[in-house]
Amino acid sequence: MAQQTQKVNPQFANGNFIEEVRIVIMEDTAQVAATKKEMEDFYKAFFIKPRTIFNPLITDLAISRINEENNVKNAYYEIYESESGSGSVGRSVSIQIYVELTSGEETATKAKGLFSREGKDFPLLYESGQAQFKFLVNAGLGFYNDENALFAQGEAFTQGNPIADDPADEDTRFWMETFVEPGISGISKLGNSNIYWYGEASVLASARNTSDIYSSGSAGHIDVERLYTGFLITGLGKNKDITLNANYGRNFFQLNDGFLFSRYSGSSNAGPRGSVYSSSRTTYQKNGNLSIQWGKFRLSGHFLEPQELFKDKQQNTNYTIGTFNFNNNKNLDAAISYIATTGGKAKYATPNGAIQKKGIYVINPKLWLTNIAETGLFFKSEYAYQSHTQEDMQSYAWYAGLGYSFKNIATNPSIYYRYAFMKGDDANTEDYERFDPILTGGLGNWVQGLNFRKVLGNGNIVSHRIELTSWVSKRMSLSVDYFYLQANQLNNLGGLPPISSLKNKELGHEASVTLKGLLKDHFTFLGVVSYGIPGKGLNEAFIEKTPNWLTVQAAVFI
Known part of the structure; x- marks a missing residue:
């Protein structure tokens, strides 16, 4: 991130306003910020953009859909307090999304969760791109x-x-x-x-x-x-x-x-x-x-x-x-x-x-x-x-x-x-x-x-x-x-x-x-x-x- 801010648990941020969304693309040892076009495409595909309400449900599914892409090895996100403003609890938040790319062979996407893989993914009950x-x-x-x-x-x-x-x-x-x-x-x-x-x-x-x-x-x-x-x-x-x-x-x-x-x-x-x-x-x-x-x-x-x-x-x-x-x-x-x-x-x-x-x-x-x-x-x-x-x-x-x-x-x-x-x-x-x-x-x-x-x-x-x-x-x-x-x-x-x-x-x-x-x-x-x-x-x-x-x-x- 551009500067250090307080990382918070997504459940504590549930219901707060999103002030900023950042996407970091990682390939091998290189890290680059998403382009303006990539950010606009992301905003259109998912209801995750500045001044909307943060909901872990919607964000989790968005990350799940990104993980289904053939060239994505892993995607995850973190929540931070916004850099502007003050206060200990209840302020607006920023989302940092990390997308790790791979050039390996394409693999078929499988559903995950307690009901699909012998309980290894608990507390996830079920997950697919849908x-x-x-x-x-x-x-x-x-x-x-x-x-x-x-x-x-x-x-x-x-x-x-x-x-x-x-x-x-x-x-x-x-x-x-x-x-x-x-x-x-x-x-x-x-x-x-x-x-x-x-x-x-x-x-x-x-x-x-x-x-x-x-x-x-x-x-x-x-x-x-x-x-x-x-x-x-x-x-x-x-x-x-x-x-x-x-x-x-x-x-x-x-x-x-x-x-x-x-x-x-x-x-x-x-x-x-x-x-x-x-x-x-x-x-x-x-x-x-x-x-x-x-x-x-x-x-x-x-x-x-x-x-x-x-x-x-x-x-x-x-x-x-x-x-x-x-x-x-x-x-x-x-x-x-x-x-x-x-x-x-x-x-x-x-x-x-x-x-x-x-x-x-x-x-x-x-x-x-x-x-x-x-x-x-x-x-x-x-x-x-x-x-x-x-x-x-x-x-x-x-x-x-x-x-x-x-x-x-x-x-x-x-x-x-x-x-x-x-x-x-x-x-x-x-x-x-x-x-x-x-x-x-x-x-x-x-x-x-x-x-x-x-x-x-x-x-x-x-x-x-x-x-x-x-x-x-x-x-x-x-x-x-x-x-x-x-x-x-x-x-x-x-x-x-x-x-x-x-x-x-x-x-x-x-x-x-x-x-x-x-x-x-x-x-x-x-x-x-x-x-x-x-x-x-x-x-x-x-x-x-x-x-x-x-x-x-x-x-x-x-």
Whole structure:
């Protein structure tokens, strides 16, 4: 690759946007990049191109079809975090495809898999150029230690929270979480057409061994995780460059890098599900997607409803999203999305009483630039104008981030600064102005302070973020993040009860250190240490000064 970036497991990248596709042709000892014509042919043959959604099913079948070519000895791919942007989890990805050629004798292609070759290819169940079915399994084991969690004010911060039967105080909480997700995935071409059917089904079991920062004792839960199906049609139009992709069911979704909709906000994990920190459940319980890719343009529509924690207290809030995107496959990615809250019973408090979330809409333009002026400079920004079809509500939020990656240094260090603004409500105006962050999240992207996120949410926040990232080995990268958090308005109605009204806008500081990478090809390590220091806005909400909050986390994902 042109420079070193973080390699990730394909299952972790499932549902994220593809920012770049590279193909490397290998013959004997020579390695050359695919020509522009070869790249265009690849884009037309497979639905794998920049700004489409990465799906391991589709990519695996594409690699299988390449391997069937007579002059191909072996083909495989690897997934990397994109070179632009920042964040530990949930960012866009790059695909590196390797094609090793041979000049030997032609050999007949044989089907592979558990059902065709005495089980030697397990977990592959069946594979040919027309279809692939495989057994999938994801698992994780994490250890978590928090000192003075919730700034030792757990009872105050969790008022009315049904899962908080033992909220943290000025104490130490140490616990373990684990999960396992077995399932089956498959994709098949329909005859000689350019139509593919695909789908996945899995069950996820999660458990906690003792009290976390909210809930007492152990917990365990088993439920369906993935359950969706869809179809893909390639090679449409006069130039064979139009692709249509549609799916529906329990599936992953993320809009951009999680500013408004994060993959990690698709499902609830706390309380009886025993996965509050490992966040093992990420699929939305209802997720319909339809996208049309035409050259460098993409038009997509989405319907989303997140998985809530208690079946007898469902709010059933759902969203409809339409996005128009342009990507020149080089350094420009621009889009505009329209988001509408189209259903559900959820409400939120205003100075004049509660109003329905149904009816909220957002207009969300985006501009991302990479490799500016052929340097390592990159820029990311989004704006969100928010209003309501039936209520006096107008708000907005935005961010702008500028970063630089030092390409000529072996450890590939980078620096990134981001300013983010999420408006608060001015109680002296008629309109309600507090920005509703919808389903934001994602460790390293839109968790604005790993600890502070649990008490502040994301509304009424002005944040400064500085991130430094570098490689410490061939497989491990180290990131250091610093957040300075302030409130936009002293009126904080909509925040947690102790801080619904602030005396000071200074919320606090948080510094995090993250070590992540592959231990082996199927084992990913994530270690985090984060230290939160409350500012005057938090301290003055309580009689006694709130202590600092330290969390230490270590997890291995399989």
